[in-house]
Amino acid sequence: MARHITFGVILTGTGGPGEHNRWLDPEIPGDASVDIDWYTEQAQLAEQAALDLVFIVDSQFITPDSPPHYLNRLEPLTLLSALAARTERIGLVGTATTSYNSPYNLARRFASLDLISRGRAGWNVVTSGDAGTAGNYSRDEHYDYATRYGRAAEHITVSRALWDSYEDDAFPRDRESGVFLDPTKLHRTEHRGEHFSIDGPLNIERSPQGHPVIFQAGDSTEGRDLGAQHADGIFTHASSIPANKAFADDIKSRAAAFGRNPEHVLILPGAKIIVGDTDEQARQIELDQHRLSNTFDQALGELGRPFGWHDFRAYDLDAPFPVEVLVHAERSFKTQATQIVEHARSAGLTLRQVVEQRSAPHPSPFVGSAETVADTLEEWFRAGAADGFNVYVSTPAQFRRFIDEVLPILRERGLARSAYEGRTLREHLGLPKPVNRHTAARAAAAAAESLDPADAAASAPAGPTAALDPAEAATPASSVAQFVDA
Numbered sequence: 001m002a003r004h005i006t007f008g009v010i011l012t013g014t015g016g017p018g019e020h021n022r023w024l025d026p027e028i029p030g031d032a033s034v035d036i037d038w039y040t041e042q043a044q045l046a047e048q049a050a051l052d053l054v055f056i057v058d059s060q061f062i063t064p065d066s067p068p069h070y071l072n073r074l075e076p077l078t079l080l081s082a083l084a085a086r087t088e089r090i091g092l093v094g095t096a097t098t099s100y101n102s103p104y105n106l107a108r109r110f111a112s113l114d115l116i117s118r119g120r121a122g123w124n125v126v127t128s129g130d131a132g133t134a135g136n137y138s139r140d141e142h143y144d145y146a147t148r149y150g151r152a153a154e155h156i157t158v159s160r161a162l163w164d165s166y167e168d169d170a171f172p173r174d175r176e177s178g179v180f181l182d183p184t185k186l187h188r189t190e191h192r193g194e195h196f197s198i199d200g201p202l203n204i205e206r207s208p209q210g211h212p213v214i215f216q217a218g219d220s221t222e223g224r225d226l227g228a229q230h231a232d233g234i235f236t237h238a239s240s241i242p243a244n245k246a247f248a249d250d251i252k253s254r255a256a257a258f259g260r261n262p263e264h265v266l267i268l269p270g271a272k273i274i275v276g277d278t279d280e281q282a283r284q285i286e287l288d289q290h291r292l293s294n295t296f297d298q299a300l301g302e303l304g305r306p307f308g309w310h311d312f313r314a315y316d317l318d319a320p321f322p323v324e325v326l327v328h329a330e331r332s333f334k335t336q337a338t339q340i341v342e343h344a345r346s347a348g349l350t351l352r353q354v355v356e357q358r359s360a361p362h363p364s365p366f367v368g369s370a371e372t373v374a375d376t377l378e379e380w381f382r383a384g385a386a387d388g389f390n391v392y393v394s395t396p397a398q399f400r401r402f403i404d405e406v407l408p409i410l411r412e413r414g415l416a417r418s419a420y421e422g423r424t425l426r427e428h429l430g431l432p433k434p435v436n437r438h439t440a441a442r443a444a445a446a447a448a449e450s451l452d453p454a455d456a457a458a459s460a461p462a463g464p465t466a467a468l469d470p471a472e473a474a475t476p477a478s479s480v481a482q483f484v485d486a
């Protein structure tokens, strides 16, 4: 298990939520979100610093009130395929929704990315918080939460089965004997589930990581259970050490309850890192950057997003916050919308006050001199509030300061790597490669038949796959049955 701090980097070019005017910064090209050279530059910088991964967020419904990056950006898997060709070691993680993709298509694309990148692919599984996405995929209405998360769990389950279609050694490619494929190592999927029906097999060999790394980012009870049961890493927001520690403990105890090793679920809050010569100067830079956040009107427009892009401009700004709007969040970002409404109700806020509070400066915990930032990151890590961080690149200059000034301190303390030790994203993260279920079933059958325990041990899968946590290596018989009958 990697015991240094995991670091990802979030690339949101011209500005994500709450950053409508980030693109005005002269350091950010106006077309950063659609320019492959800009992404490449940041990814190569991250790779030179031996960071673990780059993360590409995504959604598929916009309005004129969407932030600049969302209005005009590259599709994640296409982008990551290009980055795969221009980088060598850094992990490549992209968001893809289980609500508007079919498992065969997505499993194939992530397996392809894993092969193209030689084992660096990661999938951030989301269910689409933007209810309007339905209208772009031939549906009148977005799925309700139970269906969204039911589809997500089944989607991951069947994707894992598809990724096991071929055993690792299914292709002898032996010119002398003329044997290209060993057909006994190719397996149909035969999945008949509540949401998907898939015969399989997948038409691509098992990729270097076996299964690309799975991330998850939902915060509702359903989202937490999905992550705890199926994900290798959880993306979340950073608020405070006690709050994030409680979140991490909750996810890890849910993972243990699902029979998993909690150390194999990494908690990665997003971190806005700002480095100055002194703590005071860094706070000043943070305040200066805040000027590039949202104007009141932009914040009023963006407040609609968790509520299915409900139009708040139609309301009296000085009347009590219209709590009845929560109904519009039912199939959107319900968890976030509920928090907004409950806060407004309990504090007796008007709509104007809610918008003002949301667009006021919110000091990040990770702002200060390089020493202060390193201390804070270490404190969060040692307290168990985070296994690592997803660093928001506010400006390339700030990203460079993090790399040049903060990372060396962490390296000195043994908390950050100076060079990659492994080749795959799983290796960077200290996660085992899943054993192919059919290979495992063959080994188990051989072991059961063998009277000599030494023979049984010899027939077990060898190499790094053997390191898989037994709790996570679903017993072959039950896992096959699960995928046939689910």
Ligand SMILES: Cc1cc2nc3c(=O)[nH]c(=O)nc-3n(C[C@H](O)[C@H](O)[C@H](O)COP(=O)(O)O)c2cc1C
Residues within 6 Å of the ligand: 056, 057, 058, 059, 095, 125, 126, 127, 128, 129, 130, 217, 218, 219, 220, 221, 222, 223, 224, 235, 236, 237, 270, 332, 333, 334, 335, 336
């Ligand atoms: C840190 C973080 C990152 C997220 N990234 C995305 C994303 O890239 N695309 C997306 O559609 N949703 C994203 N989400 C939203 C969630 O996947 C989920 O749809 C949303 O939070 C609503 O579900 P919930 O009520 O379970 O949280 C993100 C959420 C968090 C907390």
